[in-house]
Amino acid sequence: DAGVTQSPTHLIKTRGQHVTLRCSPISGHKSVSWYQQVLGQGPQFIFQYYEKEERGRGNFPDRFSARQFPNYSSELNVNALLLGDSALYLCASRRDSRRDGYTFGSGTRLTVV
Amino acid sequence: QKEVEQNSGPLSVPEGAIASLNCTYSDRGSQSFFWYRQYSGKSPELIMFIYSNGDKEDGRFTAQLNKASQYVSLLIRDSQPSDSATYLCAVDNDYKLSFGAGTTVTVRA
Numbered sequence: 001d002a003g004v005t006q007s008p009t010h011l012i013k014t015r016g017q018h019v020t021l022r023c024s025p026i027s028g029h030k031s032v033s034w035y036q037q038v039l040g041q042g043p044q045f046i047f048q049y050y051e052k053e054e055r056g057r058g059n060f061p062d063r064f065s066a067r068q069f070p071n072y073s074s075e076l077n078v079n080a081l082l083l084g085d086s087a088l089y090l091c092a093s094r095r096d097s098r099r100d101g102y103t104f105g106s107g108t109r110l111t112v113v
Numbered sequence: 114q115k116e117v118e119q120n121s122g123p124l125s126v127p128e129g130a131i132a133s134l135n136c137t138y139s140d141r142g143s144q145s146f147f148w149y150r151q152y153s154g155k156s157p158e159l160i161m162f163i164y165s166n167g168d169k170e171d172g173r174f175t176a177q178l179n180k181a182s183q184y185v186s187l188l189i190r191d192s193q194p195s196d197s198a199t200y201l202c203a204v205d206n207d208y209k210l211s212f213g214a215g216t217t218v219t220v221r222a
Contacts, residue, residue, distance in 0.1 A: 042212030
């Protein structure tokens with residue numbers, strides 16, 4: 001089985017621009033979450049989607065938005081990029097139960113210059 | 114107070130020794146607890162999960178959970194150089210995982 005796939009792997013953007021990150025979950029996984037990880041810190045929760053509905057949102061500004069498609073893939077959009085948005089963006093999926101661990105993709109390294 | 118706190122590192126252990134990692138959490142209602150391993154420049158990889166008080170063993174790894182004390186730990190026995198990584202404690206709070214900052218472990222030959 002393919003794991004969680006994310007694209008692109010690396011991205012360089014200029015301040016003020018917009019970015020779209022994409023994620024395909026493991027087949028059969030209905031829940032997709034997005035996390036931001038800056039160097040030296042643990043991942044910080046941004047969004048969770050389950051069956052195309054937003055289940056939770058972390059403490060991030062409205063510049064961050066996401067959606068989940070009927071095939072359970074997901075997009076994370078960030079508008080008006082700031083230097084501080086430079087980070088590793090991780091997508092994670094899990095099957096159903098809270099007792100299922102999340103599987104992370106390899107991430108998208110975003111650099112804002 | 115942070116939701117999840119881990120013992121500060123880095124932790125350096127000789128090859129073959131036991132590495133002990135600790136984690137405390139603030140939400141008494143938390144039910145599921147995970148340990149992830151993250152190599153430098155890579156994404157987190159799930160290595161252990163625990164839901165019930167007590168110990169859970171998987172190969173060289175043992176996770177321990179004490180809900181009354183809101184404490185989770187991970188023991189790595191017979192540490193190998195390949196265990197050198199950052200270990201992240203994560204607590205499942207309904208729709209999200211809350212992570213600690215991680216403890217970096219270095220196993221020296």
